[in-house]
Amino acid sequence: MTEKRINKETVNSFSKEFNKLSIQVSLNGFSFCVVDTINGAIVKSELVSFAGEQTPYHLKKKLASLFNKYNLNKDKFSEVVVIHRNKLFSFVPKSLFDEAEMPNYLKFNAKILANDHIVFDELDNYDMVNVYVPFVNINNYIYELFGEFIFKHSGTVMVESLLSNQSNVNEPQCFVHVTQKEMEVAIISQKKLLLYNSFNFNSKEDFIYYLLFTLEQLKLDTETIKLKLFGSIEEGDLLYNICYSYVKHVSIFVPSNPTYLTELNKTSVDFTILNTL
Numbered sequence: 001m002t003e004k005r006i007n008k009e010t011v012n013s014f015s016k017e018f019n020k021l022s023i024q025v026s027l028n029g030f031s032f033c034v035v036d037t038i039n040g041a042i043v044k045s046e047l048v049s050f051a052g053e054q055t056p057y058h059l060k061k062k063l064a065s066l067f068n069k070y071n072l073n074k075d076k077f078s079e080v081v082v083i084h085r086n087k088l089f090s091f092v093p094k095s096l097f098d099e100a101e102m103p104n105y106l107k108f109n110a111k112i113l114a115n116d117h118i119v120f121d122e123l124d125n126y127d128m129v130n131v132y133v134p135f136v137n138i139n140n141y142i143y144e145l146f147g148e149f150i151f152k153h154s155g156t157v158m159v160e161s162l163l164s165n166q167s168n169v170n171e172p173q174c175f176v177h178v179t180q181k182e183m184e185v186a187i188i189s190q191k192k193l194l195l196y197n198s199f200n201f202n203s204k205e206d207f208i209y210y211l212l213f214t215l216e217q218l219k220l221d222t223e224t225i226k227l228k229l230f231g232s233i234e235e236g237d238l239l240y241n242i243c244y245s246y247v248k249h250v251s252i253f254v255p256s257n258p259t260y261l262t263e264l265n266k267t268s269v270d271f272t273i274l275n276t277l
Contacts, residue, residue, distance in 0.1 A: 018078050019034050019035065019036055019037065019043060019075065019076075019077050020079045020080075022080075022081045022083070022273045022276045023080075023081070023273075024085060024154065024270045024272050024273050025063065025084060026179075027054050027056070027059060028049065028050055028053055028179070028180050029047070029048050029049040029050050030059070030062070030066070031045070032044075032045065032066070032070075033274075034072070034077075037078060046070070048062070048066065053200075056135050056137050056138070059135065060141055067145070073145050080148075081276045082138065082139065082149060082150070082151040083151070083270075083272045083273065083276065084138070084153050085198075086132070088110045088112060089131065089153055089155055089198075090105045090106050090109050090110070090132070091129070091159075091196055092105050092131055093127060097120075097129045099120070102120065102131050106118065106133070110133075112133060117133065117134065119132065121156040123159065125160075125164075126159075126163055126193065128193065130155055152276070154272045155184070155196050157275050158184055160275075161255070161275040162186055170190050172187060172194070172220055172224075173188050174186075174187045174227045175187070175230070175253060176228070177231045178230070178232045179270070180232065181200055182198060182200055183198070183199050184196070184197075184198045185197050185198070185199070185210070185211065195214065204242045205242075211246075222246055223248050224248070227247045227249060228251055229243065229250065229251070229252055230252060230255060231271055233252070234252060235252050
């Protein structure tokens with residue numbers, strides 16, 4: 001995947017800091033993780049969920065407060081990664097991608113403005129491009145604090161991670177990543193992505209509706225599809241149980257995580273962050 005970097009001359013190239021900072025931001029919450037890359041240890045982490053969806057302006061203010069709380073705005077990092085999670089995205093086959101047409105890829109699936117800044121991630125190994133609108137105010141804030149950094153869309157991270165771990169699986173599988181009032185659905189068959197989409201939900205009924213609707217659109221049988229749930233969900237809770245009522249093969253998916261994750265509660269680190277460490 002081609003990484004996008006915002007360039008700025010490093011002020012202190014001899015910094016003794018070797019920590020890496022990964023941040024995931026969405027209008028429903030955010031999380032961050034600081035890893036000591038020398039010792040392979042998690043230094044700081046937190047996951048914050050909002051009671052209601054925020055505006056990008058308030059998201060930036062809350063993120064700034066968190067940075068002040070942990071003194072992240074005073075630290076130096078060997079690398080900074082920002083992951084944008086929103087619904088302003090569209091996956092496009094690389095053979096059909098034209099950078100000049102990026103607004104057209106989005107306008108039928110998302111509400112975009114004429115002045116929206118549109119970018120793309122390349123999934124080099126899978127001949128796909130993810131076109132999306134990042135939170136520009138968050139990027140500007142991170143740039144002001146740290147200079148050079150990398151940013152990606154959460155869908156890029158999730159799809160690339162899942163595809164890279166499906167080398168020996170050919171039957172269709174449906175992966176659902178659950179966060180605060182959000183669900184990301186990825187369906188993979190024969191090592192190819194059939195669908196990736198994201199939905200907001202307020203109840204377990206919303207959750208199962210979006211899931212079953214997605215399976216129906218792809219003509220996938222609830223008796224045979226393998227449904228793998230992960231994130232803010234566990235066996236026996238309301239979301240898991242309603243899935244089990246409608247889908248025969250349901251399980252909790254355990255992504256392969258860095259070994260140092262055992263040092264802390266796994267729920268405090270977002271899946272997309274883990275896959276950028």
